[in-house]
Amino acid sequence: MNVSTKYYCSNCREPLKEQDKYCPRCGCRYRDIERGIKGKIGLKGCAKIRFKPKGKKFSQETLKGWLSSKDKNRFPEGVDMLREVDRKNNVYRKIVRDRRTGKIVHEDIGPLDQHR
Numbered sequence: 001m002n003v004s005t006k007y008y009c010s011n012c013r014e015p016l017k018e019q020d021k022y023c024p025r026c027g028c029r030y031r032d033i034e035r036g037i038k039g040k041i042g043l044k045g046c047a048k049i050r051f052k053p054k055g056k057k058f059s060q061e062t063l064k065g066w067l068s069s070k071d072k073n074r075f076p077e078g079v080d081m082l083r084e085v086d087r088k089n090n091v092y093r094k095i096v097r098d099r100r101t102g103k104i105v106h107e108d109i110g111p112l113d114q115h116r
Ligand SMILES: [Zn+2]
Pocket: 009, 010, 011, 012, 013, 014, 023, 024, 025, 026, 027, 028
């Protein structure tokens, strides 16, 4: 399993080092974290993007990617997955699409506080 983490300035998209407290280009202190996981668990390129004010819990999270499915007959090319958690607006959204046809096979949208 191979996990790579990348940091970007939330404002100008400048790539940041992990230890950078402020963006060297624009001075912004918000950063996006992008995590790519490739490995045995069948994630074929999934990115998680978080908006996290420093010292606070993240306010928004987006997980987007291409996953292989166990159901090879139904989804021979895997599925496209989009999951959004928005604490600021209290929204939870999960959409799974068949990669081949683009059809939505699973949809789960609702208030975040009722999701747990
Ligand atoms: Zn910047």
